[in-house]
Amino acid sequence: LALLPLLVAGDSSQNLQDEPKKEGAHGRWSFTRGNSKEARRSVDTYFQNALAASQDSDCMNFELDLEIYESQDKRIKRHYHKWASEVFRKCKLIVLRNAFNSDLIERLKIDFVDQLEAYASGERTTGGSVQVDDLSASPEPVIVTYHQDNEAFVDQHNENLTRAHACRSTWGETFCVHELDPGRWELLLPISWGHVIDGFPAPVKNVLSKHLGRNHVVHSLGAAVSEPESGAGHWHTDEDYILSESSYDEYGLAGHDLPSYAITAIIPLMNLSKEVGPTQFCMGTSYLCGLDVAAHLEDISDERLLDELSEDQYARAFFPDHDNDEEEGEDLCPPSHVRTPLLNEGDMLLFDYTLLHRGGQNGSPSTRPLLYFTFSRPNYRDSNFNREVSASKYMSTRSALPSAAERSSHSKQNRRVEEEITKFAASDLWHKIS
Numbered sequence: 001l002a003l004l005p006l007l008v009a010g011d012s013s014q015n016l017q018d019e020p021k022k023e024g025a026h027g028r029w030s031f032t033r034g035n036s037k038e039a040r041r042s043v044d045t046y047f048q049n050a051l052a053a054s055q056d057s058d059c060m061n062f063e064l065d066l067e068i069y070e071s072q073d074k075r076i077k078r079h080y081h082k083w084a085s086e087v088f089r090k091c092k093l094i095v096l097r098n099a100f101n102s103d104l105i106e107r108l109k110i111d112f113v114d115q116l117e118a119y120a121s122g123e124r125t126t127g128g129s130v131q132v133d134d135l136s137a138s139p140e141p142v143i144v145t146y147h148q149d150n151e152a153f154v155d156q157h158n159e160n161l162t163r164a165h166a167c168r169s170t171w172g173e174t175f176c177v178h179e180l181d182p183g184r185w186e187l188l189l190p191i192s193w194g195h196v197i198d199g200f201p202a203p204v205k206n207v208l209s210k211h212l213g214r215n216h217v218v219h220s221l222g223a224a225v226s227e228p229e230s231g232a233g234h235w236h237t238d239e240d241y242i243l244s245e246s247s248y249d250e251y252g253l254a255g256h257d258l259p260s261y262a263i264t265a266i267i268p269l270m271n272l273s274k275e276v277g278p279t280q281f282c283m284g285t286s287y288l289c290g291l292d293v294a295a296h297l298e299d300i301s302d303e304r305l306l307d308e309l310s311e312d313q314y315a316r317a318f319f320p321d322h323d324n325d326e327e328e329g330e331d332l333c334p335p336s337h338v339r340t341p342l343l344n345e346g347d348m349l350l351f352d353y354t355l356l357h358r359g360g361q362n363g364s365p366s367t368r369p370l371l372y373f374t375f376s377r378p379n380y381r382d383s384n385f386n387r388e389v390s391a392s393k394y395m396s397t398r399s400a401l402p403s404a405a406e407r408s409s410h411s412k413q414n415r416r417v418e419e420e421i422t423k424f425a426a427s428d429l430w431h432k433i434s
Helices: 043-055 057-061 074-091 102-121 191-198 202-212 247-251 293-299 303-309 312-318 391-395 404-425 428-433
Strands: 025-028 063-065 093-097 142-147 152-157 177-181 184-188 217-226 262-268 279-282 348-352 357-359 368-376
Touching (some): 043 057, 043 303, 057 074, 074 093, 102 368, 191 217, 191 368, 202 348, 202 368
Antiparallel strands (some): 093 348, 184 217, 217 368, 262 348, 279 357
């Protein structure tokens, strides 16, 4: 145990208020609409926890060095599994250094280059190419290709992208590449990229199992790319609170009262400096998910807490009528809560779907590539996507289907799943359990 301080940064201090103890399935809070106020945690606690995160060294500085971790005995490793899981529970983010060896990262770079060139040219051996989903917004869409020699990306205008092509996603989307904001792209990757997940270190797998359950599934896999001189993204969460953003009013539940339902792992394919616009996180904001912040400010009873929230950085974020000359949405994160991990090749990071974050401004001449792998509970259905199509599509991982053969095979699989669901629903067993 004397070696523990050598492995991580952060003191695991318990600055945050205790989370609910388990009294039944989810503590003393039920899911019944219209819970009495006596059955709810006070509004003060959610704000106290959110503000405390900016002063908590685990949330602002904690890093686990897996290179050192791997050299320890099983007893020490078990302690670190527990510690990493606790930090994620409290902060909804954890940074892991040296998670992958350099040989694997170099192979991933080569594979990523091949994938980009395949999407740009449409000459992949499995067939198919790429369609940009919003051609009107980008008459000359840009795809990026990677140059191994100078570790930089360059823009490549490709006329093929202005025509309808065959690439689709497993969730019925008609693209494999699309532009999120000017100069910021999402690329869906084929399911074959799932081999990277098999190589996740034990502490990462443990955090996922502890917070999503042992039967968690791969929700989606892809890459986020920002071009040189692209602006910062907008502050956002990847999804609302699992019971809706009015959960506190309807159920008496918000923030960390319920466990995580989706977690994303990001892996950089280059060393991230401040100039290339690494992802920024607003620590503590996950405690406020499900709580109508503006509506409940008047319910705060702690005068010292009110005084702190009256500071300019919080007033700009929480008070809608506060004078704000900045661009709309730029002040959603109080500056003291911003954490910007500078990941290197071989590092990775896990963060919760409800943690406020954004891509930073890329002021460099290089394009910033990040692989992402999202995991979720098996019963979670992401509301960001079209629900009018067959539900069976959402039982699979969101990934790219570049070839006609892959699309045909996936469609047959979906039909089999739908037939099994229909058969089960019509059985006597269904009536017994429903």
